[in-house]
Amino acid sequence: MACLEICLALLGIALLVYKWSIGTFKTFETRKLPYEKPWPFFGNVAASALQRISTQKQLTEFYLRNRQHKVVGFFNLRKPVVQVNDPELIKKICVKDFDHFPNHNFPLATKERLLNDMINVMKDQRWKRMRNTLSPVFTSAKMRTMFVLMNDSFGECMQHLKKLSGSTTSEAGIEVDMKILFNKLSNDIIATTAFGLKVNSFENPENEFYSVGQSLIFSTPAQFFRFTLSALMPKVFTFFNMTVFDGKKVDYFVNLVLQAMKLREEQGITRPDMIQLMIEAKKEAENNWTDDEIVAQCFVFFFAAFDNNSNLICIAAYELLKNPEIQERLYQEVKETRESLNGGSLTYDVVQKMTYMDMVVSETLRKWTQNPSIDRVCSKPYTLTDEDGNKLFDFRKGDLVTIPVAGLHGDDRYFPDPRKFDPERFSEDQKSGIPPFTYMPFGVGPRSCLAIRYAQMLAKGLLYNLMLNFKIEPSPRTLEDMWEEARSFSLTPRSGLYMQLVPRQ
Template identity: 65%
Template sequence: MGLLEISLALLAIGFLIYKWSTATFKTFEARKLYFEKPYPLVGNSGGSFFQRRSFQKELSEFYDRTREQKLAGFFNLRTPMIAVNDPQLIKKVCIKDFDHFPNHPLVFHSDERLVNDMVSSMTDQRWKHMRNTLSPVFTAAKMRNMFTLMNESFAECLQHLDTSASLPGQKGFEVDMKALCNKLSNDIIATTAFGLKVNSYKNPENEFYDIGQTLVFTRGLGFFKFMLASMMPRIFKFLGLTIFETAKIEYFVRLVVDAIRYREQHNISRPDMIQLLMEAKKESQNNWTDDEIVAQCFIFFFAAFENNSNFICTTTYELLHNPEVQERLYEEVKETQGSLNGGSLTYDTVQKMTYMDMVISESLRKWSLAPITDRICTKDYTLTDEDGSKLFDFKAGDRVIIPITGLHLDERYFPEPRKFDPERFSEERKGELVPYTYLPFGVGPRNCIGNRYALMQIKGFLFNLLLNYKIEASPKTTKDLWESARGLNFVPSEGLWMHLVPRK
């Protein structure tokens, strides 16, 4: 084949790719919905796709440009999505008319084991039955017992930090909070979700941590496979690829199934997720399979591992930049410790820490760990305004997004949105919040079921950390986390460095 033929073949391939990558871009024009011009292949999310900014920042900027529109078209790569910007319409879509938008759209289509058995992937009645089964698992009473397991992981983390603090001739030491919290998050998931006791500080090469790291798809090969499965599912399947390695999935299935069998045979009880799911399965009328039970433990790697680690990172980052907030929180921590009379921290004690709750709430506002929540329309629906006038005709199959990051950083709802101000959530002021503008764990029946789990983890860890250390900036501390974050990674790849100074 000559040079001309090769050039023509490449041009033809390029043209076909261009046509494929823009095939959906007339969607909103035909339906008379406001949208911004998308770019081939990347749509309106080129900045995060090419690692120039974080997805949170990209969504926030898109929201700022389109917020005067109650609805706006957004292209996430090739996928057309309808952003609902108005709080009252969010209530309609996610709560009042939930039966038209009951499901999350599938992020990627896969027949892999466990993937479609996670409650977040389930749809319609199957989801409803599993959600009803799981709801009692996440009550305050159940979390109260599980908190004892978290306390053990907090203690191991502090022991690890104390080793660094005891080095002679230095006042304080540098720590990569991201690396530290990844290990903490790993150990807490291991003990609370899988019934496995590991210490990733003493044994950083432990099997659970190594395998768990391969399941995080915000970076590396995992990110590439995730994007390919989302954008080109047929090619992904044709190439015989899988999001997760079969051997890694089998490892987690064995962990849970073996634990269940052993506990049943030896009448053993432990206040962890496996135990709670065993009890929930007995009480449920649905005959859940082993895989469906394992999948609810497995989801912790996607819902909890990265998010809970980043949650601690962004909150401690704010504390080092706002020393007066840190000092006030430390005073509450000291006062709380005094009330324990030498006893261990409990779930109920944590719940009584009002300033801690204000700090955490403001952290969730400013650093939305989930930039959006999404729904898919399952039956045709006409959305109307408060006066009954028609706004838009949704069709079955339409994807909807709620721009959480945009709402949280909208100065109309949160004045000086880039300022870290826990007082927004004080008893005196939290009544001023406009409903459906603060959505850190989503909204409606499909909100995050594990919010209590996430909150007790960060509150328990901050209590222990601040009791023992003052958090300060180090020479390696990221100057501007918002500007430096890239893609799906909220925390820079080089880590999030801080300086810890022992209080004693």
């Protein structure tokens, strides 16, 4: 009898959990918006949440199935989200009527140190004030000085590769896991440009900055589980006082920045990095920013930029490997650029003049956008209408909105043969024909990414050095099709991204 009661109790609990998992799934039926039938718990992202395909592929395929709808319902796990597919409507929400959709939706239900102080999490006037404080940090003039620090890291990376290639007698070059290589490079560049710390992860792969940083980028299944639980069951997450990040690791970065700021102010030290720029910005800002608010902006680089920077360079290299004629043309431009320097160092201004390099990076960001969607939250009631004034949807305060960037980038109406890697789309003759609000690798409107110049100069500077010294060729372990083999958030598979680097003569 007791056994039967236990079974009935478990059955009852299972039924309640199931009911909870689908409790939001009538939202769009009630509000008369088309949608696809969602899966319990996972909504419309089951395949990527269960690590069967990449998030980018999942969102692109959903968009392509539903692009006939200007507005469509989408379930991100249990959360109902309104997806806006039409470029003109995207312009309305992200630019013209921005005051109705000024904030991001931060998916983590946590009060952990620094997280809620990051600019991409800040809201309303607090966000606007921090944006105004940070904008001068990312001007072309500031990037010119910061590029000098990047150049040092590029040189250390090339020196490491030359040492590896010199240790082998094979004329085929060396097989390298580009993900590991560029993770180390991204780490070193963030260390020097954001935290004022000089490390060389090629010579010292066990350095503390690298090992601590790796713990903050969802590199383990346990981290991914905690992140998902926080988004799926925020009340459970907070009830058990769980955290996404190790507090001691976060404190490491706080102490690193605060000690550096104190030392510089006491000794009058200046250095062209993020810490220095934040010190200057803090002095000039009208607001009295706290230490945590200042440190959090450096922390953004690890939380938001580390994996994106590494992935961008990896995927650009992968496309050059798959398209040797494009690689050769880029190499010719790089050679001509080196000759124009007359033995001098590469500079930010010279990087900006490499037109084909810009085309290659732009096409990489189109085909493999690092941010497959843009999110917004409705701050006050808003009626969305089409160009003829017809009502499409009534937004309520708190409604979540998503802009399907990966889907738009993969739409053959805007980019013919979208899975083809074709830098010519961004030539002077053709890029003016790209419809507005169909290409948004760094977001759009006032909430677009501040660090566009930073990300682009990093990718271009590294590709310049890589092309100059090595030819990229397939290795026995090179992926045949990354689109099919990538999983979850990251575009690059956990099995590694192997390529053959052949020294140029």
